[in-house]
Amino acid sequence: AQKVTQAQTEISVVEKEDVTLDCVYETRDTTYYLFWYKQPPSGELVFLIRRNSFDEQNEISGRYSWNFQKSTSSFNFTITASQVVDSAVYFCALDQKLVFGQGTRLTINP
Amino acid sequence: KAGVTQTPRYLIKTRGQQVTLSCSPISGHRSVSWYQQTPGQGLQFLFEYFSETQRNKGNFPGRFSGRQFSNSRSEMNVSTLELGDSALYLCASSLGGFRNQPQHFGDGTRLSIL
Numbered sequence: 001a002q003k004v005t006q007a008q009t010e011i012s013v014v015e016k017e018d019v020t021l022d023c024v025y026e027t028r029d030t031t032y033y034l035f036w037y038k039q040p041p042s043g044e045l046v047f048l049i050r051r052n053s054f055d056e057q058n059e060i061s062g063r064y065s066w067n068f069q070k071s072t073s074s075f076n077f078t079i080t081a082s083q084v085v086d087s088a089v090y091f092c093a094l095d096q097k098l099v100f101g102q103g104t105r106l107t108i109n110p
Numbered sequence: 111k112a113g114v115t116q117t118p119r120y121l122i123k124t125r126g127q128q129v130t131l132s133c134s135p136i137s138g139h140r141s142v143s144w145y146q147q148t149p150g151q152g153l154q155f156l157f158e159y160f161s162e163t164q165r166n167k168g169n170f171p172g173r174f175s176g177r178q179f180s181n182s183r184s185e186m187n188v189s190t191l192e193l194g195d196s197a198l199y200l201c202a203s204s205l206g207g208f209r210n211q212p213q214h215f216g217d218g219t220r221l222s223i224l
Binding site: 042043045046047091098099103 | 154155198212214218
């Protein structure tokens with residue numbers, strides 16, 4: 001069975017701090033895809049990144065970076081110099097039927 | 111390019127009734143998936159349609175059904191509504207199979223059961 005665990009239910013930091021959102025997954029597939037989505041208060045999920053299981057290269061996009069480690073089945077997401085607009089619920093997801101983690105509610109305080 | 115459009119945005123029903131939700135995918139997208147989001151269960155996959163055929167199905171009872179039309183628009187139907195069906199229902203579209211393609215989500219339909 002596939003499973004995604006986001007152990008951090010809520011995180012609250014002050015603006016400009018760095019914050020890392022953890023994601024641990026379980027799958028028996030050798031080929032799979034991982035995703036991160038952001039859900040702002042408006043409700044619409046916004047795609048952030050996709051990573052396939054053969055590509056363990058870390059990725060950086062502006063203030064966002066992702067650390068994929070197959071050895072620990074983790075796909076963590078770091079926001080550098082956080083901003084108030086980063087406040088949202090962030091979901092990590094595993095493919096097939098887009099198995100979602102429970103989400104991490106991130107609040108950035110000014 | 112227009113995004114995924116879901117109608118209606120809000121809906122209030124009573125137990126035992128049935129409801130139909132609509133989703134118009136991004137133009138050119140052939141895959142449409144439906145999800146239920148609740149505070150307790152989080153985001154759960156309902157089903158996916160591709161070229162008018164149900165391609166994947168989650169673990170929901172038969173009261174939940176869907177269909178897709180030739181223009182890729184999709185509808186989801188829930189019969190004999192229960193209080194526990196109160197949720198945000200999200201629709202997402204992608205070009206093809208969603209295993210490796212990002213899905214684009216609509217704003218959702220918030221269904222409240224009284």
